[in-house]
Structures are given as structure tokens and as C-alpha cells.
Amino acid sequence: MVEINSGYLDLVPNYLFKDIADKVKALKSSFPKAEIISLGIGDVTQPLPKVCILAMQNAAAEMGKIETMRGYGPDFGYPFLIQKIQKNDYQDVGINIQEDEIFVSDGSKCDISNIQEIFAKNIKVGITNPVYPVYRDSNIMAGREISFLPCREENNFVPEIPEEKLDVIYLCSPNNPTGTVFTKDELSKWVEYAKQNKSVIIFDSAYKEYITNPELPKSIYEISGAKEVAIESRSFSKTAGFTGLRCGYMVVPKGLNGYTENGEKISLNKMWARRMATKFNGVSYVTQRAAEAIFSLEGKKQVSEIITYYMNNAKILKQALEKMGYTVFGGENAPYLWLKVKNGSSQEFFSKLLNQAFLVCTPGSGFGSEGEGYIRFTAFATRENTMKAIERLEKVKL
Amino acid sequence: MVEINSGYLDLVPNYLFKDIADKVKALKSSFPKAEIISLGIGDVTQPLPKVCILAMQNAAAEMGKIETMRGYGPDFGYPFLIQKIQKNDYQDVGINIQEDEIFVSDGSKCDISNIQEIFAKNIKVGITNPVYPVYRDSNIMAGREISFLPCREENNFVPEIPEEKLDVIYLCSPNNPTGTVFTKDELSKWVEYAKQNKSVIIFDSAYKEYITNPELPKSIYEISGAKEVAIESRSFSKTAGFTGLRCGYMVVPKGLNGYTENGEKISLNKMWARRMATKFNGVSYVTQRAAEAIFSLEGKKQVSEIITYYMNNAKILKQALEKMGYTVFGGENAPYLWLKVKNGSSQEFFSKLLNQAFLVCTPGSGFGSEGEGYIRFTAFATRENTMKAIERLEKVKL
Numbered sequence: 001m002v003e004i005n006s007g008y009l010d011l012v013p014n015y016l017f018k019d020i021a022d023k024v025k026a027l028k029s030s031f032p033k034a035e036i037i038s039l040g041i042g043d044v045t046q047p048l049p050k051v052c053i054l055a056m057q058n059a060a061a062e063m064g065k066i067e068t069m070r071g072y073g074p075d076f077g078y079p080f081l082i083q084k085i086q087k088n089d090y091q092d093v094g095i096n097i098q099e100d101e102i103f104v105s106d107g108s109k110c111d112i113s114n115i116q117e118i119f120a121k122n123i124k125v126g127i128t129n130p131v132y133p134v135y136r137d138s139n140i141m142a143g144r145e146i147s148f149l150p151c152r153e154e155n156n157f158v159p160e161i162p163e164e165k166l167d168v169i170y171l172c173s174p175n176n177p178t179g180t181v182f183t184k185d186e187l188s189k190w191v192e193y194a195k196q197n198k199s200v201i202i203f204d205s206a207y208k209e210y211i212t213n214p215e216l217p218k219s220i221y222e223i224s225g226a227k228e229v230a231i232e233s234r235s236f237s238k239t240a241g242f243t244g245l246r247c248g249y250m251v252v253p254k255g256l257n258g259y260t261e262n263g264e265k266i267s268l269n270k271m272w273a274r275r276m277a278t279k280f281n282g283v284s285y286v287t288q289r290a291a292e293a294i295f296s297l298e299g300k301k302q303v304s305e306i307i308t309y310y311m312n313n314a315k316i317l318k319q320a321l322e323k324m325g326y327t328v329f330g331g332e333n334a335p336y337l338w339l340k341v342k343n344g345s346s347q348e349f350f351s352k353l354l355n356q357a358f359l360v361c362t363p364g365s366g367f368g369s370e371g372e373g374y375i376r377f378t379a380f381a382t383r384e385n386t387m388k389a390i391e392r393l394e395k396v397k398l
Numbered sequence: 399m400v401e402i403n404s405g406y407l408d409l410v411p412n413y414l415f416k417d418i419a420d421k422v423k424a425l426k427s428s429f430p431k432a433e434i435i436s437l438g439i440g441d442v443t444q445p446l447p448k449v450c451i452l453a454m455q456n457a458a459a460e461m462g463k464i465e466t467m468r469g470y471g472p473d474f475g476y477p478f479l480i481q482k483i484q485k486n487d488y489q490d491v492g493i494n495i496q497e498d499e500i501f502v503s504d505g506s507k508c509d510i511s512n513i514q515e516i517f518a519k520n521i522k523v524g525i526t527n528p529v530y531p532v533y534r535d536s537n538i539m540a541g542r543e544i545s546f547l548p549c550r551e552e553n554n555f556v557p558e559i560p561e562e563k564l565d566v567i568y569l570c571s572p573n574n575p576t577g578t579v580f581t582k583d584e585l586s587k588w589v590e591y592a593k594q595n596k597s598v599i600i601f602d603s604a605y606k607e608y609i610t611n612p613e614l615p616k617s618i619y620e621i622s623g624a625k626e627v628a629i630e631s632r633s634f635s636k637t638a639g640f641t642g643l644r645c646g647y648m649v650v651p652k653g654l655n656g657y658t659e660n661g662e663k664i665s666l667n668k669m670w671a672r673r674m675a676t677k678f679n680g681v682s683y684v685t686q687r688a689a690e691a692i693f694s695l696e697g698k699k700q701v702s703e704i705i706t707y708y709m710n711n712a713k714i715l716k717q718a719l720e721k722m723g724y725t726v727f728g729g730e731n732a733p734y735l736w737l738k739v740k741n742g743s744s745q746e747f748f749s750k751l752l753n754q755a756f757l758v759c760t761p762g763s764g765f766g767s768e769g770e771g772y773i774r775f776t777a778f779a780t781r782e783n784t785m786k787a788i789e790r791l792e793k794v795k796l
Contacts, residue, residue, distance in 0.1 A: 001596040002565040003518035004656035004664050008672060018473070018675050043469035053462035056684060057455045063642065064451035066780070071441035071641040075416070106504055106644075106679070113677035117539070120401035137676045141515070167400040198399040243469040244461065244683045246504075258402035266402050274406060277416050278535045279511035281504070285642045286454060287682055382464075 007143040016133045016366040017041050024360055031358070037385045037392070039317075039377040040360035042176065042335070044241040045385075046309060048290070049302035052240060055293035059286040073282040076273065077104025077249070081288045084295040085249055089234070095221045101253050101269060103276055104291075106246040106283050108206045108235035112170075113138035114279075115202055115231060115250070118271040119168055119258065126166035128159045130177055130367030130374070132204070135170040150370050151178060157329060157338070158186050165197045171220075172204040174211060177367045177376040178338040179330015181216045187223050194229035200256065200268070201226075206235040206248070209307050211333045227253040231268070238335065238380075240294045240303050247283055247291045310335055313386045314379035320390040321377075337377040338364070342398050349375050349398075357392035405541040414531045414764040415439045422758055429756070435783045435790070437715075437775040438758035440574070440733070442639040443783075444707060446688070447700035450638060453691035457684040471680040474671065475502025475647070479686045482693040483647055487632070493619045499651050499667060501674055502689075504644040504681050506604045506633035510568075511536035512677075513600055513629060513648070516669040517566055517656065524564035526557045528575055528765030528772070530602070533568040548768050549576060555727060555736070556584050563595045569618075570602040572609060575765045575774040576736040577728010579614045585621050592627035598654065598666070599624075604633040604646070607705050609731045625651040629666070636733065636778075638692045638701050645681055645689045708733055711784045712777035718788040719775075735775040736762070740796050747773050747796075755790035 020040055028036065062068035076082070082102045090097040105111045113134050116125070121143055127135050129148040139146055147166060149159035157180040159171075171190060173182040182190075194201050203220040211218050220230045235248035242248075252272045257265040293299045314331040321328045327340040339361075341349040346363035353359040353375075364371030381389065418438055426434065460466035474480070480500045488495040503509045511532050514523075519541055525533050527546040537544055545564060547557035555578040557569075569588060571580040580588075592599050601618040609616050618628045633646035640646075650670045655663040691697045712729040719726045725738040737759075739747040744761035751757040751773075762769030779787065 001661070002598050002656050003521055004658060004666075004669060005516050005518055006658065008516065008669055009658065009664075011672065011676075041470070045464070045467075045469070047464050047467045048461045050462060053458050056458035056461075060451050060454035060458065060684075063446045063454075063639075064448060066443070066445050069443070069445040069639070069642075071443070071639070072439070073642055109679045110677065118403050118406065120403055123401055134676060141673070141676070200400050241461075241467070241469070244467075244471055244680075246679060246682050258400050260402060260404065260407065263399070266407075268402075271402060271406055274409065275539070278409075278532060278539070279508065281507045281644060282642075284644050284682055284685055286458075286684060 005141065005143070007141045010140050011137055016362070019366070020360065020362065023354065027354060027358070034358045036358045036360060037381065037389050038360040039381055039386070039389055040362045042238070042378045042380055043243050044238065044380050045382045046241055046306050048241045048245075049294065049299055049306065051293040051296055051299040051302060052290040055289040056286050059289035063285065070285045073285055073288070075277045075280065075282055077102070077283065078285070078288050081292045084292055088295045090219070090221070093219070095219060097221070097251055098254065101251050102249055103252065103272060104247065104249045104283055104288065105280070106248070107237060108204065108233050108248045109134055111233050111248060111250040112202065112204060114275070115272070116142055116144070116168070118268060118275060123167035124165065126162065126169040128170070128172070129369060130364060130371030131170070132172060132176045133367065135202075136368070148368065151180070152370060156180065158182065161189055161193050166199055167197075168200050168202060169194065170202045170204065174207040174334035175330070175336070176207065177336055177362065177364065177371065179332070179334035179336040181211060181333045183215070184217050184223065187217055187220060191220070191223045191226045191229055195225060198259065199229065200258070201230040203230050203232045205232060207238055207334055208234065209239045209303070210311060210335050212311070213333050216333055228255050231256065236291050236294065239307070241306060242291070245287050245290060247287050309383070310379045313381065313383060317377060317379065317386055317390065321393070324394060331379065335379040337379070339375050339377060341373050341375060344398070346372055346375055352396055352398065353393075356396050359389055359392050403539065403541070405539045408538050409535055414760070417764070418758065418760065421752065425752060425756070432756045434756045434758060435779065435787050436758040437779055437784075437787055438760045440636070440776045440778055441641050442636065442778050443780045444639055444704050446639045446643075447692065447697055447704065449691040449694055449697040449700060450688040453687040454684050457687035461683065468683045471683055471686070473675045473678065473680055475500070475681065476683070476686050479690045482690055486693045488617070488619070491617070491620075493617060495619070495649055496652065499649050500647055501650065501670060502645065502647045502681055502686065503678070504646070505635060506602065506631050506646045507532055509631050509646060509648040510600065510602060512673070513670070514540055514542075514566070516666060516673060521565035522563065524560065524567040526568070526570070527767060528762060528769030529568070530570060530574045531765065533600075534766070546766065549578070550768060554578065556580065559587055559591050564597055565595075566598050566600065567592065568600045568602065572605040572732030573728070573734070574605065575734055575760065575762065575769065577730070577732035577734040579609060579731045581613070582615050582621065585615055585618060589618070589621045589624045589627055593623060596657065597627065598656070599628040601628050601630045603630060605636055605732055606632065607637045607701070608709060608733050610709070611731050614731055626653050629654065634689050634692065637705070639704060640689070643685050643688060645685050707781070708777045711779065711781060715775060715777065715784055715788065719791070722792060729777065733777040735777070737773050737775060739771050739773060742796070744770055744773055750794055750796065751791075754794050757787055757790050
């Protein structure tokens with residue numbers, strides 16, 4: 001008799017966004033002609049940069065000729081892409097990361113959910129509340145108990161350093177869902193905490209391109225000593241519209257160690273390399289060429305235009321919501337707006353928007369108990385739909 | 399202090415093919431001008447079918463226009479691809495598989511290594527010896543003990559039904575590395591065994607397109623009752639040269655159950671759906687369009703030409719090796735040749751070929767203890783290199 005992984009029984013029945021998609025689908029079948037606008041799931045709407053399209057078409061053509069076709073690529077990514085990441089995302093901002101510390105992947109969701117595999121089952125995991133559900137669910141699936149770090153309005157949605165010793169802590173900045181961004185001081189405290197406790201920080205900076213304030217850190221490695229305690233995960237999804245292409249990367253510094261039961265140091269870089277060589281087979285060559293193109297001069301210009309477009313959405317939406325009397329967080333160095341619901345629960349507010357205005361948001365309670373009383377809006381819709389959403393919001397009866 | 403997953407300490411230091419790649423790299427640096435021929439790692443050399451190139455270029459163009467760009471796709475694959483798989487790979491050969499039993503992925507290696515996650519840690523896992531290392535390593539990483547099922551010449555490299563009760567059994571046909579293909583009778587015995595013991599068979603049929611004998615089963619679902627006990631994994635890598643693109647699929651039938659500690663039935667289809675929705679984010683839209691194109695009339699013709707090309711390599715290589723006095727298995731309904739080493743170990747034979755002939759094979763011992771005394775050749779080289787390899791083999795001093 002084959003026994004199942006009982007961790008799965010402790011999950012809520014559906015992955016959050018699948019649950020919302022099902023509700024929207026149900027509405028669509030009742031009102032087939034309804035024009036539903038989504039500011040819910042953080043999916044992009046703008047076309048990919050032109051440089052990426054061209055790079056993909058050229059790469060596809062290469063695959064059709066025997067002289068230039070490519071089979072299995074390097075497990076951790078092609079050097080042409082790794083070197084561009086190393087230079088542009090790190091070296092140019094004064095951070096020294098080596099090529100073999102960068103692992104190209106098919107996106108942040110996979111990296112962030114798989115990284116826990118290299119740790120023991122009995123480690124203490126610290127996760128903010130509210131949170132991107134993947135941190136939580138991947139650890140529940142692995143049978144771990146989680147310590148939640150509340151992020152509330154009174155703390156500016158920044159988790160406080162806990163008294164207890166946590167072994168692995170997931171931090172996300174710019175934050176999904178609250179739109180909060182760590183200051184260097186706040187992040188330094190966490191790096192210090194991790195050093196003292198020999199903990200590891202999983203730093204998710206998928207939205208780093210949305211930081212406009214130069215005082216705010218885009219990488220955890222801007223904090224001195226972070227390379228001894230932190231893994232950094234990044235994605236091209238929200239940078240250049242790769243949600244449908246799948247490419248990201250993770251940095252696992254060689255100075256970062258875990259420990260055996262007996263206290264022997266083990267390189268986490270080597271463990272992750274082993275994991276990726278054994279259970280992954282690289283990212284499509286065509287996709288890696290598209291990712292490389294983002295780092296060209298023309299690519300950077302095109303990416304910057306897309307980011308500006310979405311950030312203007314965020315600005316327009318935030319101003320309009322505040323004019324309607326809502327309290328709104330985020331939306332300034334982040335593509336997410338965290339709106340305080342006026343009365344009722346997150347779910348009730350979600351249902352009102354969906355049913356009265358055919359408008360999709362994400363109920364804050366889906367991100368954890370501390371998300372109750374909030375909903376998340378994204379800035380990733382088209383300008384037209386963002387404006388329409390505002391018009392509809394003005395008419396909703398609460 | 400963050401403790402590591404001790405399962406990793408039980409692995410051999412390097413993933414097999416990475417180890418070989420390192421040795422080849424070392425040789426290259428000693429003899430920069432040497433023309434090294436690889437019949438080692440099972441990587442393809444023929445360009446992708448033209449229909450796939452065109453499909454990718456069109457899909458890339460779509461991603462560049464706001465009207466047609468696609469963000470997140472369905473977690474389990476686009477219906478356009480799932481329906482083609484359902485019809486061509488199953489319905490047309492008389493097997494009824496439903497759309498929501500098919501999960502499109504970024505390749506067999508990922509599926510095969512991730513599937514063990516949905517089972518309890520304490521299950522008994524049965525793995526053939528020799529074996530594709532991923533079955534073994536993914537279970538060692540998860541901390542499981544493995545029962546090995548020896549596949550020897552005297553049994554025609556087919557594992558015998560064991561006395562003990564195994565909960566999950568990995569079977570691969572056409573087999574990597576031995577090139578053996580299960581007959582319907584042999585496979586039926588395993589299905590019967592799994593039914594009796596409430597076990598699950600993970601059936602890896604990545605090489606099914608290489609079966610030319612119509613009596614041999616391409617799918618485990620050709621065996622009556624298999625949908626109650628088997629998961630089937632398939633890949634476009636060896637079918638249409640997708641090793642550098644990454645696309646495959648897994649079938650998890652809805653009639654397949656696991657059990658809680660208390661004996662309660664749990665749908666494995668639902669568990670896998672939860673796993674994929676939580677820890678995966680779909681395959682590149684561009685890649686899925688390429689995969690879809692394989693199933694067009696023109697696509698099937700182009701795929702068939704590629705398969706014939708490789709199978710002719712296998713035939714030529716096998717005949718030449720037999721003429722040289724070697725005993726060779728496989729290579730008839732499989733792209734792998736399993737050669738009995740005349741004297742010395744697998745590793746010694748590997749080193750002789752590499753150093754004397756600049757020819758790469760895979761030492762059988764890398765696939766498990768029962769692989770000792772054998773080496774694996776692949777049929778995936780170009781014709782030209784296959785012929786050159788034969789010439790060089792004739793001159794090797796054993």
C-alpha cells in the first residue's frame with residue numbers, strides 16, 4: 001500500500017490563485033458577455049521587449065540548422081546569460097558575484113519552492129504573514145512547522161526581529177503582497193540576526209526593477225556580510241514580461257554554509273548545484289537568448305519603458321483610491337497596492353468587486369491571517385483597464 | 399544553525415553525466431585540437447523539425463503584440479497541446495485518457511525526479527539496476543532506502559517480480575541504459591503485482607517512438623488495469639530533438655490512489671495537480687507551440703525521418719560492433735546499445751575509448767552495480783560521427 005506525503009493534507013485545498021481563477025470562471029459562465037477586469041493575479045499585459053522577440057526568432061532559426069542546433073545546455077545556464085547577469089545586475093552596482101554562484105532557472109516560483117529541499121526537515125522556518133503562498137505551501141508540503149512573522153500597519157509591514165532562533169527566513173522586497181520595501185537599516189538587522197544564529201535568508205527580489213528610490217536596496221548583497229547568510233532569487237517575469245516564457249535565476253554564494261547534525265559545514269552552493277544537476281535540465285535555449293537580450297542597451301531602454309508604464313498605473317490607481325477615501329500602502333517602489341478594506345472581510349470585499357464591478361482583486365486573507373482586512377491590487381493591467389477599474393470602483397456599494 | 403538535508407550526503411559526489419563531462423573537458427584542455435566524438439550522453443544532434451522552428455517564430459511574434467501576447471499559461475499546459483497529446487498519443491491507439499489526466503512539463507527529468515514528493519518518506523521504492531540515475535538519486539535525496547531489482551543478461555535485462563512488497567516501482571521501456579523493451583506479458587505481470595500490493599508504477603516511456611515492433615507496448619496503458627496503478631512519463635526530447643527546449647508530459651490517471659496512514663484513499667491526480675500548481679509555473683508558450691507542431695501531418699513526417707535516421711545509426715553501429723566480436727544488446731527498438739566489455743571494468747573501457755580514440759561512451763557502472771562490465775553507446779550522433787566512431791573502435795587496443 002503506497003502511503004502519501006501527509007504534508008499535502010495540511011494544505012488549504014487549492015493554491016490561492018487557482019481558487020480565484022475558478023471563481024472568475026464561474027462568473028464568466030453566468031455572465032458570458034461581462035467584461036471582467038483583473039487587477040488580481042500579478043500577470044503582465046504589455047508585449048515583450050522587441051529585442052526579446054528578435055532574439056527568440058534568431059535562436060529558433062539556429063535550432064533548425066545542424067551547424068547551430070543546440071541540445072542539452074549547461075545545467076545552470078549558458079555562460080552568455082550568466083555573464084550578463086553577473087555584470088549588469090551585480091558588478092555594475094558594486095557587488096562581486098562569481099559565475100558559478102548564479103543558477104539560471106525556469107522562474108522564481110520553482111526556485112523559491114525547491115530551495116527548501118536542501119535543508120533538513122526539522123529546521124525552524126520563519127515566514128512573514130501575509131506572504132506569497134509558495135514559501136508557506138512548499139514548506140507545509142515538506143512537513144515543516146512554520147513560525148509566522150506578522151507584518152502589520154503599526155510596523156510599516158516590516159517583520160520584527162524575533163526572539164526565537166529561526167534557521168531559514170523568507171524575506172521579499174519589494175514585498176508581494178504589501179508593496180513594502182526594506183530599507184538598508186531594516187535589512188541589515190536581518191543579516192545580523194542570520195549571522196548570529198547561523199541562519200539562511202531566502203531573499204526574493206523578483207520585483208527589484210520597480211524600486212525607484214536609490215536609497216532602497218535592490219539586492220540583499222548591498223548589505224555587508226550578506227553573502228555569508230543569504231540566497232537571492234530573481235525573475236525576468238516582472239522585469240521584462242517573461243511570465244509566459246519562464247526564466248529567472250538564483251544566487252547561492254560560495255561562502256554560504258549549512259551544517260550536518262554533527263555541526264560539520266556543508267557548502268549550500270554545492271548542494272544546490274547537485275540538486276539542479278540531478279532534478280533539472282536547464283532552461284530553453286530560445287528563452288535564455290531572450291533573457292540575454294534584456295541586457296543590451298536597446299533592451300534596457302525597452303524594459304525601462306515597460307516598468308515606467310506599470311509604475312504609472314500604480315501611481316494613477318493609488319491616487320484615485322486615496323481620493324475615494326481608501327488607505328493604500330505600496331505602489332511606490334513596487335507594482336502592488338495593499339488596500340485597507342473599509343468594512344467587512346477581505347473575501348467580502350473581493351466578492352463585492354467581482355459581482356458588482358466585474359473587477360478581480362486578491363483577498364488579503366489568501367496571503368495569511370494578517371492579510372485579513374486588506375486586498376491586493378496589481379499595476380500590471382493595461383492603462384485602459386486600470387482607468388476602467390477606477391471608474392467601476394467609484395460606483396461599488398460597500 | 400541551519401541543518402542540511404542529510405539525504406544529500408548519501409549521494410555519490412557528482413551526477414553521472416556531469417562527471418563524464420568533466421573528464422571530457424579535462425581531455426580537451428590537454429589536447430585542444432582533438433576531435434572528440436560523443437556516443438555518451440543521450441543528446442540529439444539533428445536539427446529540430448522545420449514545423450517546430452516555424453511554430454516558435456510565430457509564437458515569438460505573438461508575444462511581441464499586445465493583442466496576442468500571453469502571460470502565465472495554464473499550470474498544467476495549454477489545451478491546444480494537451481488535446482493533441484490526448485488524441486495522437488492515446489486516443490488514436492485506443493487508449494482513453496482525459497485532458498485533466500495530462501500534465502505538460504519542462505521535461506521528463508523534472509517529472510521523474512519530482513513525482514516521489516507526493517509519497518511518504520517511508521515507502522519502499524523499487525528501482526532497477528542498472529538504471530537512469532535520476533530515479534535513484536531523487537529518492538536518496540528524499541532520504542529513502544531503495545530496493546534494487548537486478549537486470550542481468552540471463553533475465554534478458556528484465557527485472558523479476560520480487561517477493562517483497564514494494565510501494566513505488568520505476569520501470570523504463572525502451573530501457574535506458576540497456577535498450578531492453580518490455581513485452582506485453584512482462585509488463586502485465588508488473589501491473590498485476592502493483593494491483594495486488596496497492597503499489598504505483600512510474601513508467602518512463604521517453605523513448606517510445608523508437609519502438610518499431612508493433613507487438614511491443616509503447617504505453618503502459620495498453621495493459622488492462624494499468625490506469626489504476628501506473629503513472630506514465632514522456633518527453634519530446636528524443637522524439638523531436640527537444641533536449642535544448644525542454645518539454646514533456648506526465649499522465650496521472652484519476653483512478654490512481656495513494657493512501658493515508660489510516661488507509662484513506664487519496665487521489666494522486668489531485669496531489670500532483672496541487673504540486674504542479676504550487677511549485678511549477680508552466681512551460682514557455684513558445685515551446686508549447688513547438689510541441690504542438692509535432693502532431694501536425696507534416697510534423698509527424700519530419701519526426702519520423704529523424705527517428706529513422708537515429709535508428710539507422712543504431713543498426714549500423716550494432717552490426718559493426720558485432721562484427722568486431724562484441725556482444726551487444728538493445729539498439730533495435732531503442733536508441734541505446736548496451737555493450738558487454740571484453741575485459742576489464744566499465745571505467746577502464748571508458749578510459750581506453752576516451753584516451754585512445756577520443757571517443758566518449760557511458761560506463762555501465764555509472765548506472766549501478768549491475769552495469770559493471772558494460773558500457774552504453776547512443777545512436778544520437780550524426781551519421782558521419784557514428785561511422786568515424788566505428789573506424790576508431792576498430793583500432794582500440796583492449
